[in-house]
Amino acid sequence: MSPHLTFDLQIEIINRLPVKSLLQFRSVCKAWKSLIDSSHFIAGYNAPPDQPQHLMMSYKVREEEDNEVKYVGFVDDNTTFPQQKFFLTIPHLAREAIVIGSSHGLFCFKHYFPTFGTEIVLLWNPAIRKSIAIVVPNEVHPPFHYVIGFGVCPHTKDPKLVKVTYISHYSFMGRRSCFPCQQVMVFTLSSGKWRTSRSNLVPRKSIEFPTIASSHTVIGQFIYWFAVDGTKGFRNLIMSFDLSTDEFKEIHLPNGLRKAFLCISRLRDSLVLLDRYSNSTTDKQVCDVWMMEHGDPKAFTKLYTIKSPDASVLWTEGFRNNGEPIIVMHDDDEDEDVFSQCALVVYEPCLEHIMDLGIRGPRMSISSGNSYTYMESLLLLNHDDGHIVEVIIFTLRGDIPPCAASSSNGDSLNDSNGGDLQQVSDADGIDIEIEKLSKNHRRIPSKIAVQPSLQTLWGIWSSYKPVLGRNLNRRLSTPKDTMQCSGRE
Amino acid sequence: MSKKTLTLMSKDKQLFNIEEHLAVQSVTIRNMVKEDGASSVIPLPRVDSETLALVIEYLNRQQAPEEDEDYVKKFVDERGEIPTLLELAQAALDLDIKKLMDAACMKVADLIKDFTLEEVREALRIENDRTPEEEKAIRDEFQWAF
Numbered sequence: 001m002s003p004h005l006t007f008d009l010q011i012e013i014i015n016r017l018p019v020k021s022l023l024q025f026r027s028v029c030k031a032w033k034s035l036i037d038s039s040h041f042i043a044g045y046n047a048p049p050d051q052p053q054h055l056m057m058s059y060k061v062r063e064e065e066d067n068e069v070k071y072v073g074f075v076d077d078n079t080t081f082p083q084q085k086f087f088l089t090i091p092h093l094a095r096e097a098i099v100i101g102s103s104h105g106l107f108c109f110k111h112y113f114p115t116f117g118t119e120i121v122l123l124w125n126p127a128i129r130k131s132i133a134i135v136v137p138n139e140v141h142p143p144f145h146y147v148i149g150f151g152v153c154p155h156t157k158d159p160k161l162v163k164v165t166y167i168s169h170y171s172f173m174g175r176r177s178c179f180p181c182q183q184v185m186v187f188t189l190s191s192g193k194w195r196t197s198r199s200n201l202v203p204r205k206s207i208e209f210p211t212i213a214s215s216h217t218v219i220g221q222f223i224y225w226f227a228v229d230g231t232k233g234f235r236n237l238i239m240s241f242d243l244s245t246d247e248f249k250e251i252h253l254p255n256g257l258r259k260a261f262l263c264i265s266r267l268r269d270s271l272v273l274l275d276r277y278s279n280s281t282t283d284k285q286v287c288d289v290w291m292m293e294h295g296d297p298k299a300f301t302k303l304y305t306i307k308s309p310d311a312s313v314l315w316t317e318g319f320r321n322n323g324e325p326i327i328v329m330h331d332d333d334e335d336e337d338v339f340s341q342c343a344l345v346v347y348e349p350c351l352e353h354i355m356d357l358g359i360r361g362p363r364m365s366i367s368s369g370n371s372y373t374y375m376e377s378l379l380l381l382n383h384d385d386g387h388i389v390e391v392i393i394f395t396l397r398g399d400i401p402p403c404a405a406s407s408s409n410g411d412s413l414n415d416s417n418g419g420d421l422q423q424v425s426d427a428d429g430i431d432i433e434i435e436k437l438s439k440n441h442r443r444i445p446s447k448i449a450v451q452p453s454l455q456t457l458w459g460i461w462s463s464y465k466p467v468l469g470r471n472l473n474r475r476l477s478t479p480k481d482t483m484q485c486s487g488r489e
Numbered sequence: 490m491s492k493k494t495l496t497l498m499s500k501d502k503q504l505f506n507i508e509e510h511l512a513v514q515s516v517t518i519r520n521m522v523k524e525d526g527a528s529s530v531i532p533l534p535r536v537d538s539e540t541l542a543l544v545i546e547y548l549n550r551q552q553a554p555e556e557d558e559d560y561v562k563k564f565v566d567e568r569g570e571i572p573t574l575l576e577l578a579q580a581a582l583d584l585d586i587k588k589l590m591d592a593a594c595m596k597v598a599d600l601i602k603d604f605t606l607e608e609v610r611e612a613l614r615i616e617n618d619r620t621p622e623e624e625k626a627i628r629d630e631f632q633w634a635f
Contacts, residue, residue, distance in 0.1 A: 016598035023634040
C-alpha cells in the first residue's frame with residue numbers, strides 16, 4: 001500500500017470537483033470539511049471547466065391559479081439544450097419576490113413590505129440551496145426613491161449590495177438643488193454591515209435609476225443600470241458601479257438608436273443594449289442588439305437584428321451562453337390583442353431561426369421575466385440557511401391614537417406560541433420616542449429590535465394590515481397565524 | 490551548444506536520463522539546476538520508477554504548442570487507473586509541472602465525483618476520523634445532495 005497522499009494533492013483534487021460532490025464529500029473526513037467550508041476555499045472555488053453552464057428562466061403565466069412566478073432551470077450546453085431541464089428549489093420566501101440580478105452563481109431577490117416600509121433582499125445560491133436575507137436600511141419617501149444593485153466582486157468574491165437614493169422627477173417637479181445630494185449605501189456580506197459612501201462616490205443629482213430587473217446587469221466587476229439623466233430633456237444613459245472601488249461612471253449611448261424601447265442585458269461577458277422598435281415595412285416589432293466591446297464605453301457595435309417575418313419580438317429575456325437571445329414573441333398581427341398567443345423562444349441570429357421552449361400563453365398573461373446563465377458556486381456555504389444579516393430593525397410610522405401607545409410595550413415581544421421572537425436590545429427590546437402632535441395624538445416612531453427567524457418575520461410583514469397600534473400587539477405575538485395568511489395578499 | 494543531459498533517480502534507485510532543456514519544464518528541477526548546476530544525479534525520493542518513466546515520457550513529448558492541451562489530456566486519459574493517476578499527479582505536483590498536474594487532478598476528480606464516501610476514502614487512502622453519528626449529522630446538512 002502506498003503512503004498517504006499529501007494534503008496539498010488532496011486540495012488540488014478537491015478544487016476540481018463539482019459543487020454537488022463537494023457537498024457530499026464534506027463528510028469524507030474532518031480535514032476535507034474544514035477545507036471545503038473555509039472562506040478561502042469558497043472564494044477561490046470555480047466550477048471545473050467541463051461543468052455545463054446553467055440557465056435560469058423566470059416567467060409568470062397569469063391564467064394559472066397560483067399566480068406564482070415560475071422558475072425553470074436548463075443545462076445550457078451545445079448538445080442537449082433545451083432537453084435537460086431541472087427543478088429549482090426557489091426559497092419559499094422568494095416566491096413573491098422580484099429578481100434583481102445574478103452574479104457568480106448567486107441570485108438576488110427583493111421584496112417590499114409597504115406597511116413596515118421595509119425591504120428585504122434575499123441572496124440565494126441554487127447549487128447549494130441556501131439563502132440569506134438582508135434588511136435594506138432606512139425607508140425613503142417621495143420625492144426620493146431608491147434602487148438596489150447586486151453583484152459579487154470578482155476579486156474578493158464578496159457579495160455586495162448598493163442602495164442608491166435618488167430624486168424622481170415623477171414625484172418632484174421642482175428644483176433638485178434644494179435637496180441634499182444622492183445617498184449611496186453599500187453592504188458587503190463579509191462585513192454584514194451597510195455603510196454610507198463618501199460624497200465623491202455618488203452619482204450626479206439628476207440621474208434617475210429604473211427599478212425593473214431588465215435594467216440591471218452585472219458583468220465582471222461592474223453593475224450596470226439603464227438610467228436617465230433628468231437635466232437635459234431626459235436623456236438615457238447607462239450607469240456603471242465598480243464593485244471593487246464603489247465608483248459610479250456614466251456611459252453614453254451610441255448614435256443610431258431607434259430608442260422606441262431600450263434596455264440592457266448581458267451577452268457572455270459583454271454588455272448589450274437592446275433597442276426594440278417597429279419595422280416600417282413588415283410592421284412587426286424587431287430588436288437591434290448592440291454590444292459594448294472589450295468593456296470600452298466608446299465601442300458599441302450593432303451585432304444583429306432579432307426579427308421574424310411573421311411574429312413580433314415582445315422583449316428579450318437574456319442570452320444563452322452561446323450568445324443566442326431568449327425572447328418572447330407573439331404571432332398575431334395585432335399588437336394590442338391581449339388574447340394573441342405568446343411564446344418563449346430561443347432565436348438563432350445566423351439562421352434567423354426560432355427554437356420554441358414550450359412555454360406559451362396568451363399575451364398579457366406571460367409577464368416579463370429574465371433569463372440568467374450562471375456557473376455553480378459555493379458562495380453562502382459558510383452561512384446559515386435562512387439567516388438574517390444584522391438585527392432586524394423596523395420602524396412604524398403614523399399617527400397612533402393614545403391608547404395604542406400603551407399596547408406597544410415590551411411584553412408584546414414575547415412569542416406566546418413558543419416561537420423564536422426574542423428581544424435583543426438592552427432596554428427591554430423596545431425603544432419608543434413619543435412626540436406630541438395634538439391633543440389626542442402622538443407620533444410614535446418606534447424601533448423594535450428582534451431576532452426572529454426570517455420565516456416568522458416574513459409572515460408578520462406580509463400579513464400585517466395598516467391599522468397601526470391595534471394590530472401590532474396581536475401580530476407580533478401570533479406569528480404562526482399570520483404565517484398562514486401570508487402569500488395571499 | 491551541445492544539449493546537456495540530466496540524470497534523475499527514482500525512489501527505487503533507478504536512473505533516468507533526460508535532456509536538460511526538457512527537464513526544466515519542471516519548475517522544481519529548474520530551480521535545482523539553477524542552484525547547484527546539477528552536475529550530479531538529481532534524487533527524487535518520493536517518485537517511484539514507473540511514475541518517473543511516465544513523467545519523462547510526458548516531458549519528452551514533441552507536440553506543437555497548440556496541440557499540447559489535447560496531448561496532455563489524452564496522456565492522462567490513457568492512464569485511467571486511479572492509483573497510477575494519483576502517483577502521477579503527486580509527482581507532477583512535487584516537480585511543479587503545472588499542465589500535467591492540472592490534467593491528472595482533473596481526471597481523478599472526474600473519476601471520483603460520483604463515488605460514495607467509502608469509495609472516495611478507499612481511492613484516496615483517507616481514514617474516516619468521525620463516528621457514524623458525527624458523519625450522519627454532517628450528511629444531514631445536505632441530505633438532498635446524496
